[in-house]
Amino acid sequence: MALDAAALRKIAHLARLELSETELQAYGPQIGAILDHIGELRKLDVEGVEPLAHAVEIADVRRDDVPRPGLPPEAALANAPAVAGPYFTVPRILDQP
Amino acid sequence: MSDDLLYRPAREIADLVRSRKTSAAEVAKAFLERIRATDDRLHAFISVGEAPKGAAEGPLAGVPVALKDNLCTLEAPTTCGSRILENYRAPYEATVVTRLRAAGATIIGKTNLDEFAMGSSTENSAFFVTRNPWDLERVPGGSSGGSAAAVAAGQAAAALGSDTGGSIRQPAALSGVVGFKPTYGRVSRYGLVAFASSLDQVGPLARDVRDAALLMSVLGGHDPLDATSLPGPSPDYVKDLERDPKGMRIGLPKEYFADGLDPEVRARVMEALRRLEAKGAKLVDVQLPMTRHGIATYYIVAPAEASSNLARYDGVHFGHRTASPASLVDLLSRSRAEGFGPEVRRRIILGTFVLSSDRIDAYYHRAQKVRRLIAAEFEQAFKSCDVIAGPTSPTPAFRVGEKASDPLSMYLCDVYTVGANLAGLPGLSLPCGFTSKGLPVGLQIIGRVKDDLTVLQAGRAVERELGPSGKRPPV
Numbered sequence: 176m177a178l179d180a181a182a183l184r185k186i187a188h189l190a191r192l193e194l195s196e197t198e199l200q201a202y203g204p205q206i207g208a209i210l211d212h213i214g215e216l217r218k219l220d221v222e223g224v225e226p227l228a229h230a231v232e233i234a235d236v237r238r239d240d241v242p243r244p245g246l247p248p249e250a251a252l253a254n255a256p257a258v259a260g261p262y263f264t265v266p267r268i269l270d271q272p
Numbered sequence: 273m274s275d276d277l278l279y280r281p282a283r284e285i286a287d288l289v290r291s292r293k294t295s296a297a298e299v300a301k302a303f304l305e306r307i308r309a310t311d312d313r314l315h316a317f318i319s320v321g322e323a324p325k326g327a328a329e330g331p332l333a334g335v336p337v338a339l340k341d342n343l344c345t346l347e348a349p350t351t352c353g354s355r356i357l358e359n360y361r362a363p364y365e366a367t368v369v370t371r372l373r374a375a376g377a378t379i380i381g382k383t384n385l386d387e388f389a390m391g392s393s394t395e396n397s398a399f400f401v402t403r404n405p406w407d408l409e410r411v412p413g414g415s416s417g418g419s420a421a422a423v424a425a426g427q428a429a430a431a432l433g434s435d436t437g438g439s440i441r442q443p444a445a446l447s448g449v450v451g452f453k454p455t456y457g458r459v460s461r462y463g464l465v466a467f468a469s470s471l472d473q474v475g476p477l478a479r480d481v482r483d484a485a486l487l488m489s490v491l492g493g494h495d496p497l498d499a500t501s502l503p504g505p506s507p508d509y510v511k512d513l514e515r516d517p518k519g520m521r522i523g524l525p526k527e528y529f530a531d532g533l534d535p536e537v538r539a540r541v542m543e544a545l546r547r548l549e550a551k552g553a554k555l556v557d558v559q560l561p562m563t564r565h566g567i568a569t570y571y572i573v574a575p576a577e578a579s580s581n582l583a584r585y586d587g588v589h590f591g592h593r594t595a596s597p598a599s600l601v602d603l604l605s606r607s608r609a610e611g612f613g614p615e616v617r618r619r620i621i622l623g624t625f626v627l628s629s630d631r632i633d634a635y636y637h638r639a640q641k642v643r644r645l646i647a648a649e650f651e652q653a654f655k656s657c658d659v660i661a662g663p664t665s666p667t668p669a670f671r672v673g674e675k676a677s678d679p680l681s682m683y684l685c686d687v688y689t690v691g692a693n694l695a696g697l698p699g700l701s702l703p704c705g706f707t708s709k710g711l712p713v714g715l716q717i718i719g720r721v722k723d724d725l726t727v728l729q730a731g732r733a734v735e736r737e738l739g740p741s742g743k744r745p746p747v
Contacts, residue, residue: 183621190579190624191586191601192617193609206622208680213568213626216638219645226640227647229470229500230696231456231721236499250363254590263588268600 177207278426282335282483289334296334297323303336315400316421319348320381330376338428341382344463353387353397356591356611366463375490383418392685396615405745410669413443420447431477438689441701445664445714456696457502460495468577471693481731485509507725515729518552523657527563534667540713544704547737558653570690572639579623647695664701664714698724700731
């Protein structure tokens with residue numbers, strides 16, 4: 176089941192990942208071959224089987240509620256590609272022309 | 273002295289340092305020199321550490337340990353083999369790194385990997401391809417290929433890797449060292465850069481099973497900073513390692529010896545198991561018919577989790593950002609396209625596809641149900657055996673470039689290893705000989721969930737019977 180360019184473009188947009196025309200051409204058949212392989216699971220009878228999300232199931236894990244230092248703002252911002260004061264910056268998202 | 277030091281087991285190096293016959297600094301200098309002399313051919317390291325000052329104490333006193341470069345450290349970048357994190361400096365340290373330091377170890381450097389640990393050959397690194405020390409034309413396996421090559425070539429006495437679908441065990445097998453993936457939750461994942469969180473596990477690569485057990489005694493145990501960390505006490509991996517294999521039941525799944533298995537790999541694995549049988553272990557047949565669906569299940573679950581985990585690379589908070597973005601969507605889409613390599617992009621697309629609202633039932637939810645069946649099948653098999661054994665990889669090390677253009681053929685390398693990740697089981701790979709071309713072969717031993725000790729005991733019993741190979745890679 177090869178993915179056509181339109182379908183790939185839609186998925187790439189959902190993933191916020193720009194794909195070039197060359198990549199759209201190359202990924203179609205590659206991902207198609209992988210989908211053919213993973214599609215084999217459709218032949219299995221899984222009626223009534225509970226899904227398994229985590230192999231070792233432990234739930235509701237809590238730490239003692241003891242305050243401890245968090246990441247200081249300087250450390251949190253240290254790797255940011257663009258900052259303004261204590262903020263991360265992004266292109267304008269409101270009132271776009 | 274120094275050449276001799278490079279191939280000594282970690283426990284002996286620690287003994288020498290503790291008894292002041294040498295120092296942590298002297299040991300580190302010998303290994304750093306070895307790295308300088310060999311790494312222009314091997315390309316195992318992304319960054320190299322420094323010799324420590326002062327006296328080292330503890331179970332790993334002065335032992336040079338290499339870290340896969342997806343483990344966060346404060347003093348060096350943590351790149352994940354990716355352009356998107358090329359200059360990233362973690363603001364905190366992984367729990368396993370803190371534990372290594374507390375045990376006296378020297379962090380000798382950070383090793384190359386397939387980008388974000390996605391691959392089986394270390395060819396997917398954004399920086400360079402790591403070579404197999406036994407044959408420089410071949411891959412070391414992956415994704416912890418840098419760690420495996422470093423230990424094999426005497427550049428580090430031991431190393432840490434991460435294993436999501438075989439990424440510790442397969443490179444250990446292809447590079448001729450020991451690699452251990454503990455039970456899911458046995459070792460903290462705090463500070464391991466996430467790939468597929470329900471499958472990822474940190475573990476050691478070492479010269480032998482005894483060293484792997486020593487590292488586990490340092491790495492293992494509950495970590496309150498990792499919500500998936502197993503509660504309760506850890507076994508004493510070192511004290512209880514030696515065990516008579518008499519009466520031990522070793523399950524051989526016929527599915528692990530089926531078509532596609534290299535005949536020389538099969539021969540070496542069976543020879544090793546026959547040695548254990550001669551010592552009184554029982555080889556029993558077990559059934560794992562779901563093995564053939566393991567890769568399909570894995571390549572739905574892992575990319576799905578990866579597409580979600582990798583959403584954090586947005587060009588805003590850290591990592592690469594594109595120049596002059598026109599809008600927020602443009603910023604996100606181009607930063608990610610420029611920062612991620614082809615395999616990571618492919619898996620994000622695949623993961624997004626299987627999670628998209630009109631596909632999630634047919635792919636992701638179905639794979640989670642099959643995952644339950646796979647785990648149940650292992651549980652059933654362990655009713656008639658104590659451990660399961662077989663080859664780690666269907667073939668010895670393949671040539672650089674051989675599988676690079678066909679992702680599916682690369683994925684099929686993981687056929688015997690993904691089961692342990694899907695079911696959360698401990699899995700060990702240890703060397704069991706060489707092919708006629710001189711390439712290492714790995715034997716895999718898988719145990720019940722939380723029964724890491726029996727796996728190491730069985731591996732140690734094999735190691736005792738086979739004895740040291742006496743071979744060193746030609747690099």
